Amino acid sequence: MDEFHLEQKHSVKPYLLVFLALAILTGLTVILSYAGLPHGMAILVASIIALVKCTLIAAFFMHLRFESKGIYAFIFAALFFLLGLILSLIPDIGIR
């Protein structure tokens, strides 16, 4: 294993920075949940923070940043069908 490979793969600094970001975002979303935002706004804010946290975990802890396209294909397929599931349920809520 050459030196470049070692350095790129085994530095722990990005992990600690991601951990710090996750901790701050968790604190932020809890504080905002007490801020008395309108319900729709509260859902939007909590969703955005949760999605950012998930992206950070997947990209850094699960190393998706360094993965090949083959793995992305599986994840995007699952996310595509998940989105389809949620969108296809919206008319059910809409007609009430």
Next chain:
Amino acid sequence: MSNAHLMDYNATGIPNGKLGMWVFLSSEIMLFGAFISSYIVLRMGSPLFGVPPEEILGRGLATTNTFVLITSSVTMVLALAAIQNDNRTAFKGYLIATNLLGLTFLLIKIFEYQHKIHEGLTITSSLFGSFYFTMTGLHALHLIGGLIFNLYILVMGWKGTYSSQSYQRVEYAGLYWHFVDLVWVILFPVFYLV
């Protein structure tokens, strides 16, 4: 013992073990996704959903648990980095920390369940209760599975199976563990914050 077969490559160019884990995790996305979708529909559609007041929900404990789980994720990834650097002492230490944090999460969860059941929020008391216990229970089962996987990795690591040349199984256990963390990151706002 060799883990060479884990590094076998197939037509995709991805190691078999990693590909298998990601296919499994993709199916897990659909499993939890189906529950969350039905939660959205019933919560928005039903006037009788029955979201409990905050003193029953216990936002403080759930926040503590969120911190516990993201910390366990970082110790898991540090365990992987340690074995990739051939630092076995740190590897074992981080792995033990990960398992203890996972166990802490479960104990807090049991305490939470007892409190909620005592306050009258059960799996049959309301739609919220059904979703809450089903989804957090499913998540807790996944966490127990992760603990067993991690314990196996720890025992094998203690025997000296893993090194900077052979750490793939540690990486795959980590992928699963981070996924369980990721699911909690979504369940936390869904049940406790909005």
